[in-house]
Amino acid sequence: MANLRQTPLTCSGHTRPVVHLAFSDVTDTGYYLISACKDGKPMLRQGDTGDWIGTFEGHKGAVWGVALNSQATRAASGAADFNAKVWDAVSGDELHSFQHNHIVKSVGFSADSSHFVTGSNEKLLRIFDLNKPEADPTVFSGHTGGLKHVMFFRGDKQLISCADDKTIRVWDRASGQEVQKVELSAAPSSLEVSKDGSLMTVTHGNVVSFLDTEKFEPVKEFTMPTQVSSASLHPDKTIFVCGGDDFKMYKYNYSTGTEIESFKGHFGPVHCVRFAPDGELYASGSEDGTLRLWQTTVGKTYGLWKCVEATIGNSTESANPPAPTIQEVPAN
Numbered sequence: 001m002a003n004l005r006q007t008p009l010t011c012s013g014h015t016r017p018v019v020h021l022a023f024s025d026v027t028d029t030g031y032y033l034i035s036a037c038k039d040g041k042p043m044l045r046q047g048d049t050g051d052w053i054g055t056f057e058g059h060k061g062a063v064w065g066v067a068l069n070s071q072a073t074r075a076a077s078g079a080a081d082f083n084a085k086v087w088d089a090v091s092g093d094e095l096h097s098f099q100h101n102h103i104v105k106s107v108g109f110s111a112d113s114s115h116f117v118t119g120s121n122e123k124l125l126r127i128f129d130l131n132k133p134e135a136d137p138t139v140f141s142g143h144t145g146g147l148k149h150v151m152f153f154r155g156d157k158q159l160i161s162c163a164d165d166k167t168i169r170v171w172d173r174a175s176g177q178e179v180q181k182v183e184l185s186a187a188p189s190s191l192e193v194s195k196d197g198s199l200m201t202v203t204h205g206n207v208v209s210f211l212d213t214e215k216f217e218p219v220k221e222f223t224m225p226t227q228v229s230s231a232s233l234h235p236d237k238t239i240f241v242c243g244g245d246d247f248k249m250y251k252y253n254y255s256t257g258t259e260i261e262s263f264k265g266h267f268g269p270v271h272c273v274r275f276a277p278d279g280e281l282y283a284s285g286s287e288d289g290t291l292r293l294w295q296t297t298v299g300k301t302y303g304l305w306k307c308v309e310a311t312i313g314n315s316t317e318s319a320n321p322p323a324p325t326i327q328e329v330p331a332n
Contacts, residue, residue: 004299008265008284008292011050015039018285019271020065023047024072026277032072032089033276033283035291038062042077044089047276047283048303050293054092058085065106065149069113076116078104084118086130096133098126106161108151119147119161125171127159140171142178149191154213160200162188168202168216182216184209190230190272194237201240203228208242210254222257224250230272234296235279241294243270243284249294265292 016038024032024047031047040059045052061080068075068089075089084104086096098118106119116128118137123146126137145164153160158179159171164187170180186205193200193213202209208231210220224242231242233254243249247269251260268287275282280302284292293303301307 006261006263006265006294006298007305008294009050009304011035011045011052011291011293012289013043013052013055014041014289014291016062016289017268017271017287018289018291019062021272021274021283021285021291022067023274023277023283024068025070027071031277032068033291034066034068034075034089035285036063036066036077037285037289040079040081042066042075044075045291048281050283050291050304056085056087056092056094058094058097059083061103064103065119067108069109070111071113074109074113076107076109078107078118078120084116086116096128096130098128098133098137100126103146105147106150110152110156112156115152115156117150117152117159119150119163121146123147123163123165125150125159125161127173138173138176140176140178142169142171143167145187148188151191151193153193154197160191160193162191162202166204168200168211170216180216182211189228192232192274194233195235195277199233199237201231201233203231203242203244206244208240210240220254220257222252229270230274232273232275232282234275235277239296241273241275241282243273243286245269247286249273249284249292265294266290 014037018037020036033045033047042056059079063077063079065078075087078084080103082100084098100120102121104120108117118126123143125140128137143163147163150161162168166184168182172179184204188204190203200211206224208222226244226246228242228244233240248262250262266286272285299307
């Protein structure tokens with residue numbers, strides 16, 4: 001077997017740094033990927049190929065956070081124009097726009113898509129009822145720094161957030177109170193909860209930490225060769241990937257912490273990484289304005305990666321030809 005080279009698919013189209021991305025769950029038509037960019041134009045793509053589907057037009061500032069609901073029928077974005085928007089992800093129409101008093105950094109949907117959460121530089125979390133969008137939101141306060149990430153947690157009964165105050169906090173929706181808190185050594189740059197809800201993956205400084213979601217205690221911590229901006233754990237918890245300031249994408253064995261591979265695919269710092277819901281690939285977004293899709297198992301035929309058997313002399317080697325660059329279809 002030849003030593004197969006990782007050949008990422010490059011998704012172009014954005015004109016500024018890509019700062020956040022999110023996948024939907026697997027739906028009847030596959031799964032989808034949304035990207036947040038400082039160009040103010042979140043983009044929707046087919047998740048397994050990176051093919052561009054559409055661009056959500058309406059923000060007047062950098063988009064910092066994005067989300068898709070599980071079935072990819074709704075999209076959300078939070079931006080520097082102090083607005084959080086909810087979109088029809090099929091038609092591209094704007095459904096709701098919620099005015100804030102500062103930059104909206106993070107957005108998320110409840111499991112049934114009936115509620116919507118935002119985290120902003122006002123240091124507040126807000127929950128909006130999408131069935132009553134004109135009603136005042138429920139507000140949660142306590143963070144002393146701008147919010148980085150916020151999401152529904154523990155069957156939507158709670159929220160989890162992290163902020164520049166170097167804390168991760170859990171909020172109870174019924175009481176409106178903070179019920180758990182973890183203090184970190186540096187400001188958290190990314191937060192992910194595992195598919196089964198048992199682990200959270202947090203990056204802070206040059207450390208990737210995995211915490212038990214019940215007790216909020218560290219299960220594993222690994223120090224990286226660079227400042228890390230984002231990390232993602234494979235759905236089966238065998239490996240994790242991360243990226244940061246040195247332009248490289250790293251893949252590690254989760255149980256041992258051994259580096260499996262690292263490669264430079266971007267031409268700028270990596271701001272966000274996420275595994276696809278089926279675990280077959282992971283996506284990264286960078287300062288260089290591109291998204292890249294990487295195969296979890298190099299050499300497997302999947303999406304646009306075609307693995308062909310090439311006969312060289314009398315031996316058969318598996319050759320993975322360079323994947324095509326995905327050409328952007330301009331928005332009308």
